[in-house]
Amino acid sequence: MKNNRNKLTLFLILAALTGWGQSVEFTKYNFPNHREALSDALDHIKQGDKYYEQGPGVYHLAIDAYKKAYDFNSKNALLNYKIGRCYLQNNDKQQAINFLEKAYEIDPRISLDMEYNDVNLLLARAYHLDYQFDKAISKYKDHQSSLTPEQLAREVKMIDKRLEECKVAKELFANPVRVFVDDLGEMLNSAYPDYRPVVVPEENMLMFTSARENTTGGKRDSDSWYFEDIYVSYYTDGNWTLPDNTYDLNSNNHDATAGISSDGSILFVYKSSGGNNLYASVLVDNVYGLPYKLDNEINSGFKQTSASLSFDKTTLYFTSIHDEGYGGLDIYTTRRDAKDRWQDPVNIGAAINTPYDEEGVFISTDGKTLYFSSKGHNSMGGYDIFKSEYKNGEWQQPVNMGYPINTPDDDVFFTLAASKQRGYYSSKKKDGYGGQDIYMITFLGESKPLALSKDQLIQSFKLPQAAPKPAPPIEQNTILEGVVLDEVTLAPLQATIEITDNSRNEILASFESNSNSGAYLISLKPGKNYGITVSKKEYLFHSENFNIPEDAVARKIKKDILLKKVEVGSKIVLNNIFFDFNKATLREESVAELDRLYKLMQETPSLKIEISGHTDNVGSATYNQKLSENRAKAVVDYLLDKGVSESRLKYKGYGFEKPVASNETEAGRQQNRRTEFEIMEK
Numbered sequence: 001m002k003n004n005r006n007k008l009t010l011f012l013i014l015a016a017l018t019g020w021g022q023s024v025e026f027t028k029y030n031f032p033n034h035r036e037a038l039s040d041a042l043d044h045i046k047q048g049d050k051y052y053e054q055g056p057g058v059y060h061l062a063i064d065a066y067k068k069a070y071d072f073n074s075k076n077a078l079l080n081y082k083i084g085r086c087y088l089q090n091n092d093k094q095q096a097i098n099f100l101e102k103a104y105e106i107d108p109r110i111s112l113d114m115e116y117n118d119v120n121l122l123l124a125r126a127y128h129l130d131y132q133f134d135k136a137i138s139k140y141k142d143h144q145s146s147l148t149p150e151q152l153a154r155e156v157k158m159i160d161k162r163l164e165e166c167k168v169a170k171e172l173f174a175n176p177v178r179v180f181v182d183d184l185g186e187m188l189n190s191a192y193p194d195y196r197p198v199v200v201p202e203e204n205m206l207m208f209t210s211a212r213e214n215t216t217g218g219k220r221d222s223d224s225w226y227f228e229d230i231y232v233s234y235y236t237d238g239n240w241t242l243p244d245n246t247y248d249l250n251s252n253n254h255d256a257t258a259g260i261s262s263d264g265s266i267l268f269v270y271k272s273s274g275g276n277n278l279y280a281s282v283l284v285d286n287v288y289g290l291p292y293k294l295d296n297e298i299n300s301g302f303k304q305t306s307a308s309l310s311f312d313k314t315t316l317y318f319t320s321i322h323d324e325g326y327g328g329l330d331i332y333t334t335r336r337d338a339k340d341r342w343q344d345p346v347n348i349g350a351a352i353n354t355p356y357d358e359e360g361v362f363i364s365t366d367g368k369t370l371y372f373s374s375k376g377h378n379s380m381g382g383y384d385i386f387k388s389e390y391k392n393g394e395w396q397q398p399v400n401m402g403y404p405i406n407t408p409d410d411d412v413f414f415t416l417a418a419s420k421q422r423g424y425y426s427s428k429k430k431d432g433y434g435g436q437d438i439y440m441i442t443f444l445g446e447s448k449p450l451a452l453s454k455d456q457l458i459q460s461f462k463l464p465q466a467a468p469k470p471a472p473p474i475e476q477n478t479i480l481e482g483v484v485l486d487e488v489t490l491a492p493l494q495a496t497i498e499i500t501d502n503s504r505n506e507i508l509a510s511f512e513s514n515s516n517s518g519a520y521l522i523s524l525k526p527g528k529n530y531g532i533t534v535s536k537k538e539y540l541f542h543s544e545n546f547n548i549p550e551d552a553v554a555r556k557i558k559k560d561i562l563l564k565k566v567e568v569g570s571k572i573v574l575n576n577i578f579f580d581f582n583k584a585t586l587r588e589e590s591v592a593e594l595d596r597l598y599k600l601m602q603e604t605p606s607l608k609i610e611i612s613g614h615t616d617n618v619g620s621a622t623y624n625q626k627l628s629e630n631r632a633k634a635v636v637d638y639l640l641d642k643g644v645s646e647s648r649l650k651y652k653g654y655g656f657e658k659p660v661a662s663n664e665t666e667a668g669r670q671q672n673r674r675t676e677f678e679i680m681e682k
Helices: 002-018 035-054 056-072 077-089 093-106 119-129 133-146 149-174 454-460 588-603 621-641 666-672
Strands: 179-183 194-199 205-210 229-236 255-260 266-271 277-284 303-309 315-321 330-335 358-363 369-374 384-391 411-416 422-427 437-443 478-486 496-501 506-512 519-524 528-535 542-548 556-558 561-563 571-573 608-614 649-653 674-681
Touching: 035 056, 035 077, 056 077, 077 093, 077 119, 093 119, 119 133, 119 149, 133 149, 194 255, 194 411, 194 422, 194 437, 205 255, 266 303, 277 303, 315 358, 330 358, 358 411, 369 411, 384 411, 478 542, 496 519, 519 528, 528 588, 542 561, 542 571, 588 621, 608 621, 621 649, 621 674
Parallel strands: 229 255, 255 303, 303 358, 478 556, 478 561, 608 649
Antiparallel strands: 179 437, 194 205, 205 229, 255 266, 266 277, 303 315, 315 330, 358 369, 369 384, 411 422, 422 437, 478 519, 496 506, 496 528, 528 542, 571 674, 608 674
């Protein structure tokens, strides 16, 4: 007992010397002459406590109430602690630090839990979020040292992770990537959480999720945030319009954007009603229709939250909570079978999924790059955005997208625009409007070397921060868009569009143009030679060839397609038939186009056609006539070998007799070097 009394005496002496325990309580003893003001302050604290217990959605109201009491008495440790906690949850890190530091200065033992002192942990988190990583590390360690063995056993994993996050954050912060990250502004973002952005390929319409006060139904969740709604904004005259949520997509429950197909034709939606499931809304007549619930094979977990569809629409990636998962939200994948049904989902595996949450999945148009957010891997803290490449039949180790894209707070729901020049995502940054905001990333790519003078070179050695690293490589896709119309009536047509990799004779994607407008949009990755074929029953197919170089700069190509009825006299150019230079030898890349022609002959057994060859005017007339005739014959020979009757086929070489463009330019000469077929009898 004597030893205990000595320890208590020593503690009280230390407390007196350091100021510990000097918290000024809200009592009549401390404020004998301010009874009315004291009573008001206590009422404000009671009101603040009421808001605090309701959850983060009303922490701003708790702060307002607490600060009225603070104006009366700023030296109360518990009040400073409560205000600091609210600011920390309300995304004001600097104010959180100010009040938590003051609470710690007054009483380092302060906490809402008498048996658990967490002020060091809260300060560590505030420093962490405010990029004061060394201070954060120190406070995380102080918190660790204050724990009992039982508490340490429960928290050691969390503390070790936070310490590792600070280490990663220091490294990434010192080596920023070359991007611009811009808040999309107060027209889109609000004082409430704004997140889950998705954009149509043209980037002139943005849909996102928000939990703001004008939500449909006006309900609040258990955390006091308003229920989620889907909001829509349009980019006109250089600005985003005021977001609107008056759409059939929304209900009185939670409704959120979950993803969008690369051509913008399918919007994925999360709905809380009926079990936290994924829905799809199809674009018809330029309007997203009433969402329908996806198959039970997909909605088979406890909660499904985000989705991304492959470019050919045969594979779906989505996030879900399952009993057999690695922990929390995981990424799963499913494929359509031969009957157009989704197969049982498969967990994408431990290379991607961690014991922590994975969220906001997005698959690139080539199907080989997966973007997602995770609280695991080498995160700076909270969710970070990662990318993984699919090589040799498996997903590679995810790569952190780097600072300033990622921060020590939540960075999630990344989506890449069709041009691949910009990305959109939500983040909780220090300069935001409140909670999560929507940001746009502009990828700058590799920097160009700069020649420095001797004096500049010497000065550069004094710079304290490393030069920005190149941004993670992003493919710069070319956007091909237009409408499909009847050549005579100009009526819009719903036609089938196939994209072929000519070098491999492989169909990459198949989809249809809009049923009402005939509109279509295709995203073409650089480094390939593409065959684009548009077909519709009772019409001749139309083919185009696009060779997109590896170093192509992202651009948009407008191409309207006029389909011709299957009638005598109709003719089309076979743009995806290729010959060796100055020869009549068909190249392998021609097979897909030749097979389409063979299919047309099969579908219409009475059809008789003429294949004609044409050249530019380089060389003699005799040479070009012979070359064009041999090339036309090569096409006919292919069809004969496939079994088409000789009586249905004719061939002729016209040399340079029938140009369709000027031979004065290379572009014109290229157009003149062509193979056509014409319907002679039907």
